[in-house]
Each structure stands twice: as C-alpha cells, then as structure tokens.
Amino acid sequence: MITLETHTIDGRSIAMIALDRPDKRNALTPEMLVELNTAAKAASTDHDAIVLTGKGKAFCAGFDLALCQTTPDGSIMRKLLTGLSAACNTLRLSERPVVIAAQGAAIAGGCAILGGADIVVSNTNAKLGYPVTKIGVSPAVSAPYMTQSVTHGSARERLILPTLFSGTTAHKLGLVHELTEEPDDVQPRALEIAAKLAGKPPHAYAATKGLITKLEGDQRETRIKQGLETSLGLTGKDEEQRLLGALTF
Amino acid sequence: MPELATLTHEQSLSTLTLNRPDAHNALSRDMLRDAHVCMDELEAMDDKPSVLVVTGAGRSFCAGMDLKEVIIEDDPSIPLQLLESLARLTYRIRQFPAVTVARVNGAAIGGGCGMTTVCDISITHADAKLGFPEVDLGLCPAVVAPWLVRKIGPGKSRQVLLTGGLISGARAHELGIVTECADSRESLDETVTTVTSSLTSGGPDALRATKALLNTLDGSNDEAILLEAARLSAQVLATEDAQNRLKARRT
Numbered sequence: 001m002i003t004l005e006t007h008t009i010d011g012r013s014i015a016m017i018a019l020d021r022p023d024k025r026n027a028l029t030p031e032m033l034v035e036l037n038t039a040a041k042a043a044s045t046d047h048d049a050i051v052l053t054g055k056g057k058a059f060c061a062g063f064d065l066a067l068c069q070t071t072p073d074g075s076i077m078r079k080l081l082t083g084l085s086a087a088c089n090t091l092r093l094s095e096r097p098v099v100i101a102a103q104g105a106a107i108a109g110g111c112a113i114l115g116g117a118d119i120v121v122s123n124t125n126a127k128l129g130y131p132v133t134k135i136g137v138s139p140a141v142s143a144p145y146m147t148q149s150v151t152h153g154s155a156r157e158r159l160i161l162p163t164l165f166s167g168t169t170a171h172k173l174g175l176v177h178e179l180t181e182e183p184d185d186v187q188p189r190a191l192e193i194a195a196k197l198a199g200k201p202p203h204a205y206a207a208t209k210g211l212i213t214k215l216e217g218d219q220r221e222t223r224i225k226q227g228l229e230t231s232l233g234l235t236g237k238d239e240e241q242r243l244l245g246a247l248t249f
Numbered sequence: 250m251p252e253l254a255t256l257t258h259e260q261s262l263s264t265l266t267l268n269r270p271d272a273h274n275a276l277s278r279d280m281l282r283d284a285h286v287c288m289d290e291l292e293a294m295d296d297k298p299s300v301l302v303v304t305g306a307g308r309s310f311c312a313g314m315d316l317k318e319v320i321i322e323d324d325p326s327i328p329l330q331l332l333e334s335l336a337r338l339t340y341r342i343r344q345f346p347a348v349t350v351a352r353v354n355g356a357a358i359g360g361g362c363g364m365t366t367v368c369d370i371s372i373t374h375a376d377a378k379l380g381f382p383e384v385d386l387g388l389c390p391a392v393v394a395p396w397l398v399r400k401i402g403p404g405k406s407r408q409v410l411l412t413g414g415l416i417s418g419a420r421a422h423e424l425g426i427v428t429e430c431a432d433s434r435e436s437l438d439e440t441v442t443t444v445t446s447s448l449t450s451g452g453p454d455a456l457r458a459t460k461a462l463l464n465t466l467d468g469s470n471d472e473a474i475l476l477e478a479a480r481l482s483a484q485v486l487a488t489e490d491a492q493n494r495l496k497a498r499r500t
Contacts, residue, residue, distance in 0.1 A: 133459060136452035140462040152467035153366075153400030157428045159459055160348055160369050161444065162451050223466060230462040239452045 002035040003055070006047070009195035015043035015050050016191070022056030027064040028109050030076060033083030037090050044094040048198035051190050052091070052117070053101035057183065059126075060102075060110025065135070066249045074236025077244075081141050081235065084109050085228045088145050091116025092213065095206035097197035101190035102176070103183040107164065108132050108139070114175060115145025118197070118209065121190045122176045123183045126167035134162040135247065136240035140230035144223040148216060150174045251283035256290055261449050263291060263298040263347075267364075270307025275315040276360050278327070281334040288341045299453035300445050301345060303368055304352035310377070311361025319486055320495050328486050332479035335360055336392045339367040340472050343396075343464065346457045348448050352441050353427060354434070358415065359383055363393025366400045366426060369460060372441050373418040374431040380415035386498065387491035391478035399467045401425040 003020040006013055017039050019026035036052075043050045054060050063080045070076065091098045092115070100117040102110075105127045112130070114120050122128070130139040139159045146155045154173045158165070170176040178193070180186050197205065213220070234240055257264045265287050267274040274280070291301065305311050314335075319328045342349055342364075351357075351365040353373035362379050365371040373379065381397070383390040390397075390410055398406045405424060422430035431440040448456065464470055485491060 133455040134447070134451035136455050138455045138459045138462070140459050143459075143462055143466055147466055151400065151402040151405075151425065152463070153402070153425060156369055156400075156460075156463050156467070159463065160448075160456060161428070162447055163444075226462060226465060230458050234452075234455055234458055237454065239454045243452050 001029065001032045002039055004039055004043070007191060009191065010199060012048040012195055012198040013046075014191060014194045014198060015039075015047035017043060017050060017052050019054040019060055022054070024064065025058040025061035025105065026054040026056065026110070027061050028080060028084070029064050029067060030079035030083055033080065033087050037083065037087045040087065040090045040094060044096050047096065048202070049097040049099070049194040050091070050094065051099050051101055051187070051194045052113070053103070053187055053190065057103070058105035059100075060106055060113065062108030062110045065244065065247055068244060069247070072236070072241055072245070074240065077137070077235040077240070078232055080109065081228060081231045084112055085141050085224060088113060088116040089224060092145070095202075095209060097194055097205065099190045099194045099197070101187045102126065102128070103186035112139070112142035112145070115142055115149065119178065119193055120176045121178045121180065121186050121193065122167040122170060123180050123186050124166065124168045126170075126183065127164045128167065128170045128175070129164035130159050131162040131164060133160070134243065136234060136237070136243040138231045138234050140227045142227070144220075144227045146175070251286040253277070253280040254284035254287050256287045258298065261299045261453065262302065262445055263300070264302040264304060265291075266304050266306050267311055268306045270305075270309070272315065273309035273312035273356060274305040274307070274361070275312045276331065276335055277315040277318055278331050278334060281331065281338055284338055285334070285341070288338070288345070291345060292341075298347050299456060300448045301342075301347045301349045302352050302441070302445065303342065303349060303364065305354055307355075309355040310351075310353045310357040311364055312356055313359030313361045316495060316499050320499060321487060321492060325487060329479065329483040332392055332482050333476060335363075336475040336479040337472075339363065339392065339396060340475055342367050343469050346460070348456050348460065350441065350445060350448075352437070353377055353379070353418070354437060359390065360393060362426070363390070363396055366393065366396040370429075370444060371427040372429045372431065372437065372444060373421065373427045374434050374437045375417060375419045376434060377418035378415045379418060379421045379426060380413070381410050382413045382415060384411060384413040387485070387488065387494045389482050389485040391482040391485075392475060394478065395468075395471075395474055397426070399469065
C-alpha cells in the first residue's frame, strides 16, 4: 500500500513515494507506516530527493479508525502512533530534500506526517487539521515536530481545537510552504521543488539540514519521546474506547 | 464570595469573569485577590470543567494595571504586590487542567492583553482594541512577555512589544495574538460557542494530556521567570520617567 515511482528530472533521480490506498483516502495502517519508514530510508540512499504524496484526491485522511476499533485494547492505535513518530523522524533525519505533496486533505495522522518534510505543498482549499481529541486521542505525538514549523502558540491552538482549517490558513501559520489553486497541480509543483533542491550541492544541503536539526537542541529526542508517550498513555483507556467505539463507518 | 471576579458553572464549562466593569476591569490587587479565590475554587473541584472561559464584565475585557495602584504615593511596595499577583494568576491559569478560552469582549490592554495570551485559545471581534502600550508609558511589559513569546514567537513579539500602541482585533488576529476574530461584537458569542462546544463534545482526558505536554514543550512550567519578570517590571515602573508619564496619563 506504499508505491514508489522514480522520476528523472535534469539528470536527478527523485523518489516519489505514494500512500496508495485511494479508496480509503489513504487511511494509514500499521503496515503502511512500516513500509513508509523503510521506503524513506532506502530512498535517502538511492535517490537525490524524496517526494511523499498520496494517490487520488486526498493526501491522507489519518489513521484507519475502523481498523483501530477491531482492537479495543488499543494495540493497533499504539502501532500506528509509534509508526507515525518513527516515519516523521526518518523523514526529518534524511540527508536528502523531502517535499510532501499534500493535495486535498491531510487530516489527523495525515497532517502529522507533514512534520517530516522540509517543504510542504498543498492547495488553497485543502482540509487540514488534528480533530482527534474528540475521539479521545491526544495529538501530542505531532507536537514536537509541529513546533519546529509553527510557533508554540499556533501549535497549541491547532492541536487543542478539534476543527479543520484550509490550506490557505495552514500556509499563513507556516505549516504549508507553498500553495496551488488546483489540487491536481500540487504533485507537479512538489516534483519541481524537489528537483530544484536536488540540484543543490548535496553536502551543503545535508550539512544545513543537519544543523537545523541540531539547533532543535539536546532535548530533541526527549521531546519526541514525551510526545509519543503522552499519546500512547491514552490508548485503550475508557474515554478513547467510548468515543472511538461510537464512530460508525 | 468574591465579587471583583466571579465564577459560574454550566456542565463541563466554567466561566471566570473579571468584574469591575466601571473600571474597565483594570487589574487591582483586590480584583486579582478575588480571581485567585476563583482559581482556588476551580482547583478544589472534584469534577473539574473541561473548558474554562475567561472574560470581562461590561464592554471591556481588561484595561491593564489600575493606574491608582501603580502611581507610587505612600507605599512603594504596592506595584510589586500587584505584579507578583498577576504573574501568579497567569501561571495558575496556564497550569489549570482544562482548555482555557479567552472571550475578549472588548479592550484588552497591557496586562489585560497578557491575560488573553496566557489562554490556550483566544477569541475577539474586529472592533476590539488590543495591545501592549507599556513602552509608550516608560514601562516594561515583562510579566506578559514570556506568554506572548510562547504565543507568537520571538520575532513577532519583538515587533509587538517594542512598537507599543494599540491594534484592532482584526490586526491581532493577523499577528496570531488571537485565535479567532468575529466580525462584530454582536457575533462574538456565536464564535465562542462554536469553539467551546467543539471542545466540550470531545475527550477531556485527551485535552488535558495534550495541554500538559504543550506546557512542558514551550517552557510554561517555569514559574520563576514570571516572578523575576514581575520584579523587573516593578523596577522600571518605579523610575522617575515612568512615574511622570503615569501621572500625566491620570490627569
């Protein structure tokens, strides 16, 4: 459910990794996140840049909640949260340019993945957000990544308010770096940006990206762990079971 | 029963109202004492609300420090008492394990604007006047600075705090000082209700856990820096320049 296409632009090899479950709006399963993690690691060695996108109209609708309901002890939710945190970290630590093409929708876990990108492209009317406290899930896992792209204040507002916002708003906040009018233009634009970044001297790019990560400070790993543990702390609990269990598909 | 700040409860939503409407809810030691009493009551509740709205009675949210208490007449320790009480109140609001929503019904100035930035979510309307005019009066907005930096980041905070003056609710929204901006005073409550009902319909444990993590990540658990800021602010306030400007403002 993860597919890889290689695009060669100006002699550079761009790995286009796609969440490939369009009939479910690319809803994430634990396997998909493991595959994504593996694909991103491999692409960092084998290609000059990475574009992550989703097949179909929506980049990603978040975790597969129907699947989560099948394990009331929260075991699938745990795997998803852990896999999400790991995939974000892999993308962040990749020495290559990482561009995410988030067309249409990037919701909950799908919005959290944006934290792994150097550059995010979306469209003006795309729907983004973290509406997960209403199902008893804490979006804390995203917080350490999100606070690297937007202010602590915006992260607080957007993680606490369980409402969606537009691509235009996300661009204003700094969560999205470039906007297109049409959702269909998002992927081509992301490829263009990736090709441009792949043309930069790779050592300088890697060193600069590494420095930005280093500037996050000694507490970086601790914060990522705290975020994941906060989200894991609620899985399988009464509140989550009650609210998640009440969802119908 | 405290009178200068009051508390009401409606299911999982509580409201803390600054209640000195004749003085535009200016921050006096007595009003802050009553607000602390309200916080005592909230903290002692077994069944805590999941959302706490902070607002002002009348047409203003909070006009900032009460001039009567910051112009030094007999007792030079009064401004520091006021500033320390404000610093502690902001800390208690940030620590309270519910989502805090500032309903900025009107003017929110200086320390009053600080009271909005400490809340997790803040909602105002286009015509409200907000801002940090401290530098214009020769004062240092030290107590509110840590909260503003956490809200809008260090770069924009420099711009806002060093420029001083007042801005409209619409401009405050652009700068990120408020989360939502209703078109008019009349439509404020509709926007507030939309936000609070989406919050109360969700999972309170998830909200509490998320807020606690965010407090850890952004340094909100550091009370010492607020008390240090209160002392700095009191020092600047006691200078002749500041006192002269404040006296000119009174007359």
